[in-house]
Amino acid sequence: MRKLVLAAMALFFLVTGVFVVWENYHKPRLLVLHSYGTDYVWTQGINEGLKRVLGKNQWLTVRYHYMHTNRFHSQDELRRASLAARRAVEQFRPDVLLAIDDHAQDLVARFYVNDPHMKIVFAGVNGEITPYGYDDKAKNVTGIMEHKQFKPLQEMLTSLWGNQGRPPRLAHLSDCSMAATTDTAEADKFDWAPQVYVGGFKVADFAAWKKKALELNGQIDFLLVSGYRQLPYGDGKKGYVPPDEVMAWTLANVEAPVVGLNAFNSQDGAMISLGVSPYEQGQIPAQMAIDLLSGNKTIGDLPIRPASQYVISMSQQALARYRIKPPQVFEAFARATNNYFK
Amino acid sequence: MTDHAARQKALTSHPLFSGCRSLDLARLLPHVREVHLEPAAVLFKNGDPAETLYLLADGSLRYSIRGLEAGHPSVLGEESVLGLNGYLGEAMAIEDCRLWTIPRRQLATLVKECPGVRDRATASLAARINGEPIPLPPVVADQGGGSWRELIGWLLSTLVPLLVLYGLRHDPLLTSQHSRYYLAILSSVAVMWVFRLLPDFIPVLFALLALIIFGVASPDTILSGFGSDSFFMALSVLGLGTVIRASGLGFRLLLLMIGARPHSRWWHNFCVFMVGLILTPIIPTANGRISIVSTFVPELLGEGNKERRLREAGRLTISSLTGASAFSAIFLSSKSINFLMFGYLPEQEQLRFQWTYWLVAASVAGLALLLLYFALWSVVFRARNPAPLSRATIRSQLSTLGPLTPSELAALGGILVFAGSLATSAIHRIEVPWIALSILFGLLMFGFLQDKDFRRDIDWAFLFYLGGLTGMVTTMKEVGVDQWLAVHCTWLNQYMLHDMHLFIALLAGVLFLVRLVLPINAASVIFLTLLMPTAVAGGVNPWLIGFMVLFLSESFFLPYQASYYLQYCSLTGYGYPEQDKRLVPFNLAITVMKVAALYLSLPWWHYLGLL
Numbered sequence: 010m011r012k013l014v015l016a017a018m019a020l021f022f023l024v025t026g027v028f029v030v031w032e033n034y035h036k037p038r039l040l041v042l043h044s045y046g047t048d049y050v051w052t053q054g055i056n057e058g059l060k061r062v063l064g065k066n067q068w069l070t071v072r073y074h075y076m077h078t079n080r081f082h083s084q085d086e087l088r089r090a091s092l093a094a095r096r097a098v099e100q101f102r103p104d105v106l107l108a109i110d111d112h113a114q115d116l117v118a119r120f121y122v123n124d125p126h127m128k129i130v131f132a133g134v135n136g137e138i139t140p141y142g143y144d145d146k147a148k149n150v151t152g153i154m155e156h157k158q159f160k161p162l163q164e165m166l167t168s169l170w171g172n173q174g175r176p177p178r179l180a181h182l183s184d185c186s187m188a189a190t191t192d193t194a195e196a197d198k199f200d201w202a203p204q205v206y207v208g209g210f211k212v213a214d215f216a217a218w219k220k221k222a223l224e225l226n227g228q229i230d231f232l233l234v235s236g237y238r239q240l241p242y243g244d245g246k247k248g249y250v251p252p253d254e255v256m257a258w259t260l261a262n263v264e265a266p267v268v269g270l271n272a273f274n275s276q277d278g279a280m281i282s283l284g285v286s287p288y289e290q291g292q293i294p295a296q297m298a299i300d301l302l303s304g305n306k307t308i309g310d311l312p313i314r315p316a317s318q319y320v321i322s323m324s325q326q327a328l329a330r331y332r333i334k335p336p337q338v339f340e341a342f343a344r345a346t347n348n349y350f351k
Numbered sequence: 352m353t354d355h356a357a358r359q360k361a362l363t364s365h366p367l368f369s370g371c372r373s374l375d376l377a378r379l380l381p382h383v384r385e386v387h388l389e390p391a392a393v394l395f396k397n398g399d400p401a402e403t404l405y406l407l408a409d410g411s412l413r414y415s416i417r418g419l420e421a422g423h424p425s426v427l428g429e430e431s432v433l434g435l436n437g438y439l440g441e442a443m444a445i446e447d448c449r450l451w452t453i454p455r456r457q458l459a460t461l462v463k464e465c466p467g468v469r470d471r472a473t474a475s476l477a478a479r480i481n482g483e484p485i486p487l488p489p490v491v492a493d494q495g496g497g498s499w500r501e502l503i504g505w506l507l508s509t510l511v512p513l514l515v516l517y518g519l520r521h522d523p524l525l526t527s528q529h530s531r532y533y534l535a536i537l538s539s540v541a542v543m544w545v546f547r548l549l550p551d552f553i554p555v556l557f558a559l560l561a562l563i564i565f566g567v568a569s570p571d572t573i574l575s576g577f578g579s580d581s582f583f584m585a586l587s588v589l590g591l592g593t594v595i596r597a598s599g600l601g602f603r604l605l606l607l608m609i610g611a612r613p614h615s616r617w618w619h620n621f622c623v624f625m626v627g628l629i630l631t632p633i634i635p636t637a638n639g640r641i642s643i644v645s646t647f648v649p650e651l652l653g654e655g656n657k658e659r660r661l662r663e664a665g666r667l668t669i670s671s672l673t674g675a676s677a678f679s680a681i682f683l684s685s686k687s688i689n690f691l692m693f694g695y696l697p698e699q700e701q702l703r704f705q706w707t708y709w710l711v712a713a714s715v716a717g718l719a720l721l722l723l724y725f726a727l728w729s730v731v732f733r734a735r736n737p738a739p740l741s742r743a744t745i746r747s748q749l750s751t752l753g754p755l756t757p758s759e760l761a762a763l764g765g766i767l768v769f770a771g772s773l774a775t776s777a778i779h780r781i782e783v784p785w786i787a788l789s790i791l792f793g794l795l796m797f798g799f800l801q802d803k804d805f806r807r808d809i810d811w812a813f814l815f816y817l818g819g820l821t822g823m824v825t826t827m828k829e830v831g832v833d834q835w836l837a838v839h840c841t842w843l844n845q846y847m848l849h850d851m852h853l854f855i856a857l858l859a860g861v862l863f864l865v866r867l868v869l870p871i872n873a874a875s876v877i878f879l880t881l882l883m884p885t886a887v888a889g890g891v892n893p894w895l896i897g898f899m900v901l902f903l904s905e906s907f908f909l910p911y912q913a914s915y916y917l918q919y920c921s922l923t924g925y926g927y928p929e930q931d932k933r934l935v936p937f938n939l940a941i942t943v944m945k946v947a948a949l950y951l952s953l954p955w956w957h958y959l960g961l962l
Contacts (some may be wrong), residue, residue: 015797022793029789030779038780074699081890089892092960096703102777247845 037069037302040103042094042117044110044133045079050273051287055109055132058291062299069302072101078112079238082186091116102126105298109133109290110155111187114141122147128301128308132294135285136191138313151311153293155285157192157235157270158319159199162283165321166204166231166268168336169281177230181209181270182221182237189236192270196233214243215250219258226264234259234279235270252277266331272322275343276350280327281335286318322348358383361406361451367426367472371465382457388412388444394427398437401430403452404472410448414479416440421479431455432462432472439480504546512539524838529567530830536561537823537832537880544873551872552812555819568826576821580701580784581694585635585817586809587787588684591765592634593808594800598758601630601643606752609647610745616663619651620670620732627674632682633766636810637905637915640675641922648923650744664923665931666732669938672916672926673724677941680901681717683709683783687813688875692897694821695883704894705783707773713898715955719948720941727940731933761799765790820876827884836881837888844889847896851953851962855899859946862903866912875904892961902945908938 041059045052052075063071074097076090094117098106104126108118110133121127122142131143131152143150170177181196183189193209207229212218218240225232237255242248256278259267269275269282293314300306323335323343343349362368362376362383385408388394394405394412405427414421416439427442431453462469512535519531536558543554562573576582595601608622623644630640648667652660679686683693683706693701693709704712755763772779772786794800827833837844846854858878865874878900886896907913909928910920920926928935956962 018796022796026789030781033779033781072702077890086890089960089962093703093892096708096960097699100703100708101780 037105038101038103039063039069039071039105039107039298039302040098040101041071041073042098042106042108042113043073043075044112046075046077049079050276051133051271052109054272054287055291058286058288058293059107059295060291061288062292062295066299069299072097072103076112076116078116082112082239087112087116095120104128105130105301107132107294107298108152109294111136111191114138114143115187119143121149123149125149130294130297130301132290135188135195143313149308151297151308151313153290153297153314153316155290155316157195158283158285158316159196159201161319162268162270163201163204165281165283165339168339169266169333170230176203176205178205178207178228179231179233180207180225180229181233181235182218182225183209183211183234184218184236184239185211185213186236186239189239192235196270212240214241215255216243218255219262222259222263226262229265232259232263232265232267233270234267234274260327260330266333267327269322272320272348275322275324275327275348278324278327280324280331280333281339282322283319284322285316286320288320289316289318320346320348322346323350325349325351354385357408358385358451361408365406365426367406367468367475368465369471370467371461375461375464379453379457379461382454384452386450386452388448388450390444390446392444392448394442394444394450395438396441397439401428401435401438402455404428404431404455404458405442406451406453408449408451411445412442412448413445414440414442416480421482424475424479426475429472429476432458432469433476434459439476500546501548504542504548507546508539508542508548511542512536522835524835525831527830529565530832530835532565532567533562533827533830533832534835536565536567537827541877544877545869547870547873550812552816552819555816555823558823559819562823562826568829572829573822573826574818575825576694576823577818579694579818579821580782581690581821582814582818583788584684584693584784585687585690586814587784587791588635588690589687589809589814590791590794590800590805591762591769591787592636592639593804594758594765594794595630595633595762596639596643597804597808598756598762599752600759600762601626601634601640602646603749603752603755603759604629605644605647606745606749609651610742610749614742616666620666620728623647623651623667624670624674627671627676628678631675631678631685633684635684635687637676637679637686637913638918641671641915641919644671644675645919645922648925652925661925661930664925665933668919668923668926668931668934669728669732672919672938673941676905676913676915677720677724677945678717679905680898681710681713682706684787686901686905687810687817688872689901691817691820691876692879692883692894692901694817695824695879695897696893697887700892700894702782705776707776709894712894712956712959712961713902713952716898716902716945716948716952719951720944723944723947724941727937727944731937758799761794761797765794768793820880824880824884827880833884834888837885840881840885843882844885844891847886847891848889852950855946855949858899859903859942859949862900863906863942866904866906871904871907871913875900878904892956895956895961899949902949903942906938906942906945908935908942 043052043055047053047056074094076094078087078090081090090112094113098117098121105128106118106121107130108114109131114131114134118129118131119141121129123146127149129150129152131138131150133155134152135155135157166177166179179201181193183193190211193211196206197209207225210221212221218237222232238249238252240250240255242250256267260278266280267278269279270284272282272284272287274282274284297311300311301308321339321343323340328335340349359380362380368376388410397416407425407427411423412427414424414427421440428438430438515535515538516531519525519534525531525534540554540558543549543557544551559573562568563570567573605622605626608626609619612618627640627644630643634640634643648664648671651667652663680689683689683704693704696704768790769786772781773783791800795805843854846857862874862878869877879897882896882900883893886893907916910916910926916926926934953962
């Protein structure tokens, strides 16, 4: 009898083990690969969007990997981030790789283009996608673009400027990061007429930022900013200048109101910002991933989409400094989306 | 003196009960009876049922065995303590006697709680039979156990947190009162560890309690370590280690290895070293491994010339200790403190450094240490004398062990399932902690690990320590103290980031000094807590820094620096530095070899992208 009981126990153990392995093996896997870290407001917003969709789907295994290239982006650090992320992909072997922002595409996802066992959904790409191999030959790639919303921005600036007898003059100032370089190129290409676009300026360090910003005094009515988180001090001191410090100096020394191209710019101090919605950059690719993993749709059914939603954010302190009263609907929108900063 | 007071004094002052708790003696007291004997009255005869223990209060008795007088004892009837059926001798009063009696049944209860009573009773009876003086230890009055170290430690553990609170009250980087409370509590705990005021896990209990009461973070966060992957992995590996250790599989492996080749001293040392190394990933405590390899040392030494034996003991000490301990950092599962380091890693690094990749990343350091060790060993410990142990002895030992027992098979099965699961992880994709937990479930389910062994043999104190510390690190991140530490350790970051060579030298030097006063676990915890958040903040791979701390902390040159070294000396009677002058320099050389092994690993870590 004892032997029979032992055999029954062994059967129970074996069947349970096989079932667990079988279930685990067949559970769809999604790897969310962020270029940045959770200390970045942009990443937090995207994660919020991802959760809205993925939180309702418990039938898949989701794993997150952060490359932290917002803080560590020297050539050597990018090499390490790339190796670590590719190790995570190889180890997890996801069915869908959801790669967010440019470094995730450039350092990782492009190596899996046309991988027969993996599909790529990208988000947060604000430049061209062809450098990553996401062209007509790529049969396993879809996603959502993150092109800056210049048209609504232009409308917002017109509203803020009012009727002063001449169109406002604008300039774009940024660091030399990958995203900021793309933003500058896009801003340069955009047809700003009737507003006067003085130019886009990329600077190497904080000293150059200060110099250029002071030069622009008197030449512009709005200073557009997007990337300033990768500004070295430029005076021999190591590390990057904290973004709130950059913005505090800029607000104190630049006569023109500072307008952000990302929603989080106003958290740093920019007077008003209009940026691509991070929630949309999370929600849309998450839904695409769910559609692919559930088998409801194929890559062919899911064309690459442009960003269509944006958010407005404001800094009450900066608005008061420039004595600008934005339309109430802007303020209500910013408050409703928790983007009104005091 | 009243009757009750006299009875109480008889128990508490008698050397037989030395070391027993007051609680146990108080329970025994109602069963103590007083008896009187007239002169020439017989207390008991040879063969009478041994139902009572007698303590002489007044008078004198004569004790004899088989007609031969064996002294005038003050305690009689130890047979009742030892569980013998009858008394071995005869006791008769010489004059009026007053005795205290204690019944056998109550003695059995006492022995369960205070096993030393049985040892002392055995020694007392044996000495009387041999006509020797009775060796009962004198009762040592309780001196309170205090020391200057403890006094200073407790005063500092009160004062330092207050100073921390005061000193940091205007620190601009500490944005909340919670972070200041956290640092104050941490400083108090660090003082308790440094001064060894309490067992390691108790200060952690204090920290958890204080963090919750001061509302530094939510209880969910503070206690999150008890639900972490590393907690369950440690629990499971400790469970498997218990079964392996208790099954005797390690001892059988040692016998098989020693018997596999013609005997030579070199081969014996190699076997002892290799068995320690083989057991390293599967028995998660260095003490457990030492207890297995050291059992063979006296037999390998044999009898004969003392000087020669001491020289061989030196060799075997180095082989045993190095094999069982020096490679602890190479395998995730070889030491409980490794699980703590694992728990300190950010989540995605935990997923990366599961068992196999940990080994891959540490492999060059391990290999370099192995080669350097054998090179130096063969120079310092050349052995030309023949070995004393015969193959026939080994064969008879193996024959006595018989075929593999079910426990050994279960232990072997557990190891094979674990290894197999790691090898096939690409297919099943189950994380290592849950594989380990499944094996533990299997061992418990099939009864290879009994529930009483589960309660008794698993180091629950360590698990509490692990869970508590992991939760403390999570709390540290939540209140921003990790960032504060990172800012204050920027200079260290610079070395980590820009001059790893210098950083390794600095770390080795500081750890060497710290290890003179702190035990391995406390030194590791303090350095891991300080350096790993700094590494994360500075963009340095935290595993790398954690590994270096673990690898370098596991160094010693005197027995007091490592509990398993003391254990080895106690189990074998050998290994003391004064017995062989080569021991201290060799152990120091191993520390140097470890530093060299780290330098040799740098290109490998660069290749893996960890550097």
